[in-house]
Structure formats: structure tokens, C-alpha cells
Amino acid sequence: MPKQLFWNSHEICQIDGFWYFVEGTERIAAFRSGFEPRNDDILLTSFTKTGTTWLMALCYNILNLDDDDEEDRLAKKNPHEVVPSLEINFLEDGVQRIYLPEAVRESGCRFVYVARNPKDTVVSMWHFYNKLLTRGGPKPFPLEGAVESFCKGAVPFGPFYEHVVGYWKESKRRPEEVLFLKYEELCREPKEQVRKLASFMGASGDDDEVVVEKVLWRSSLGRLKELEVNKNGTWETARAPNAHFFRKGMVGDWKNYLTSQMAERIDQLTCLKLQGTGLSLDD
Numbered sequence: 238m239p240k241q242l243f244w245n246s247h248e249i250c251q252i253d254g255f256w257y258f259v260e261g262t263e264r265i266a267a268f269r270s271g272f273e274p275r276n277d278d279i280l281l282t283s284f285t286k287t288g289t290t291w292l293m294a295l296c297y298n299i300l301n302l303d304d305d306d307e308e309d310r311l312a313k314k315n316p317h318e319v320v321p322s323l324e325i326n327f328l329e330d331g332v333q334r335i336y337l338p339e340a341v342r343e344s345g346c347r348f349v350y351v352a353r354n355p356k357d358t359v360v361s362m363w364h365f366y367n368k369l370l371t372r373g374g375p376k377p378f379p380l381e382g383a384v385e386s387f388c389k390g391a392v393p394f395g396p397f398y399e400h401v402v403g404y405w406k407e408s409k410r411r412p413e414e415v416l417f418l419k420y421e422e423l424c425r426e427p428k429e430q431v432r433k434l435a436s437f438m439g440a441s442g443d444d445d446e447v448v449v450e451k452v453l454w455r456s457s458l459g460r461l462k463e464l465e466v467n468k469n470g471t472w473e474t475a476r477a478p479n480a481h482f483f484r485k486g487m488v489g490d491w492k493n494y495l496t497s498q499m500a501e502r503i504d505q506l507t508c509l510k511l512q513g514t515g516l517s518l519d520d
């Protein structure tokens with residue numbers, strides 16, 4: 238398997254064209270060979286830092302709206318720890334990002350994919366992996382290097398464009414089975430997007446305004462960020478403080494970080510990679 242260092246820090250290796258942290262290789266290989274979806278499964282899929290945590294919280298709340306606050310598991314655990322234990326996603330931690338187009342084609346289960354514009358994704362990755370891998374050390378990996386590795390595709394779960402385009406095409410081919418959401422649309426028109434998600438999941442109450450508002454509030458960054466568990470707790474499997482998963486959640490935050498050259502480089506690549514797909518990933 239091809240291997241290389243990600244940000245001079247952790248080894249990543251390539252499996253069928255996609256990069257993963259070496260630590261996860263065995264689990265990934267086992268999953269890829271042993272994955273047997275059921276027809277009523279709904280798998281949540283995404284690239285890293287594109288809205289996964291939000292999507293998990295939304296799906297959890299759509300399915301568990303009747304719970305009172307006492308039973309709200311999101312109040313006690315990171316969404317990443319809560320959702321894999323649900324029926325809708327029986328996978329072990331971390332595997333939901335594995336690129337799965339073949340499985341998508343062959344299985345009868347449904348997928349929800351959340352995509353985000355590449356410039357905010359890079360900036361979010363830069364914050365997250367600097368905190369996670371350098372453990373808040375004094376010397377963060379330079380943003381320029383982060384953009385370089387993102388554009389080359391050699392980042393955990395990358396390459397980004399092949400990931401997103403694969404799911405996009407699948408969602409066009411089989412819209413009843415693959416729902417393609419965008420982080421920016423969730424921010425811009427949250428109620429409409431939640432209704433779409435709930436209806437795709439076959440949940441009742443998707444047309445009830447109060448229900449939709451409750452789902453949105455319970456899943457909101459503002460609420461989750463302030464929960465004690467997400468301020469001071471840790472997701473042990475990932476050895477990551479929960480606080481790392483909740484930052485600004487702002488569309489267009491890249492403008493505060495990327496130079497015009499960096500932005501232009503990403504834009505040009507985006508143009509090239511999305512050409513002819515009908516997909517746009519604007520902020």
C-alpha cells in the first residue's frame with residue numbers, strides 16, 4: 238500500500254485510491270470486505286470537516302424527537318459516539334467516511350452525503366488537525382502546506398474531489414437512495430433541508446413546523462458547543478477532545494485565512510474537477 242506522511246506528522250496509506258490514517262487500516266479493510274448492508278439501513282457519509290457532526294445530530298434528533306431532555310443522548314456524548322450505536326448507522330466509529338461507491342451501487346440501503354465548499358473545508362481541517370495532531374503544540378503546520386496537500390489529494394479520506402463527485406453522481410443516478418446535502422444550504426435554508434432529510438429518512442412530522450424547529454435547535458452548533466460534555470469531554474476512541482468538533486460553523490470563513498493565491502489555486506482545481514458534473518461547491 239502506498240504510504241506517506243500527512244503534515245510531517247502522521248502516516249497515511251492509500252487503499253483503492255483513497256488515503257486513511259495507518260492506524261485505521263485494518264478496520265477499514267475488514268469493513269470493505271465484510272460490509273453487508275441491510276435494506277433499511279441509512280448510512281451517513283461525508284468527507285472530513287464538511288458537516289458530519291451536524292448531520293449526525295440532525296439525524297439523531299429526527300429519529301428521537303419524542304425523547305425528553307433526560308433521554309437526549311446528545312446531551313451526554315459527542316454525536317460521533319451516539320450515532321454509530323443507532324440502527325441507522327451500525328458501523329464502528331470512523332468508518333462512515335470510507336469511500337463506498339461500489340457498495341452504494343450494489344446495496345439496497347440508503348445514503349445521506351453532506352458536502353461543503355472546499356475552501357472552508359481546508360480551513361476547518363487546518364484548525365482541527367493542528368489541534369489534534371500537534372496536540373496544541375507551539376508550531377502549527379502552515380496553512381500553505383495544508384492547501385498543498387489538500388490539492389494533491391493526500392489528506393485523510395482524500396482526495397476530496399473524487400470523494401464528493403462519486404457520491405454526487407450516485408445521487409443523480411439514484412435519488413431515492415442517495416440524498417446529497419450541502420453544508421451551505423443547511424445554513425441558508427435549514428428548515429427546507431431538514432424537511433428533505435426527514436422525508437428521505439421516512440420520519441414522521443417532517444411537515445410540522447414545531448418539529449422541524451425543535452430538530453434544528455437541538456442540533457444547533459450554539460447549543461451543542463455549550464454543553465458540558467462538548468466543552469470538557471473527550472471522545473475516547475478518537476482520543477480527541479469533543480470541543481475540537483465545534484468551532485465557528487461559518488460559511489465563507491476561509492476569507493479570514495486563505496491568501497488570494499491559495500484561494501485561486503483551490504478555485505482553479507475545483508473548476509477542473511467539477512467540470513461537466515453539474516455540481517457546484519460554492520460558499
Ligand SMILES: Nc1ncnc2c1ncn2[C@@H]1O[C@H](COP(=O)(O)OS(=O)(=O)O)[C@@H](OP(=O)(O)O)[C@H]1O
Pocket residue numbers: 283284285286287288289290291294357360361362364365456457458459461482483484485486487490
Ligand atoms: N451542529 C453544528 N452545526 C453547524 N456546524 C457544525 C455543527 N457541529 C459542528 N459544526 C462545524 O462543522 C465543521 C466540522 O465538520 P465535521 O463535523 O464534518 O468534522 S469531523 O470530520 O466530523 O471531525 C466545523 O466547521 P468550522 O467551524 O468551519 O471548522 C464545525 O464547527
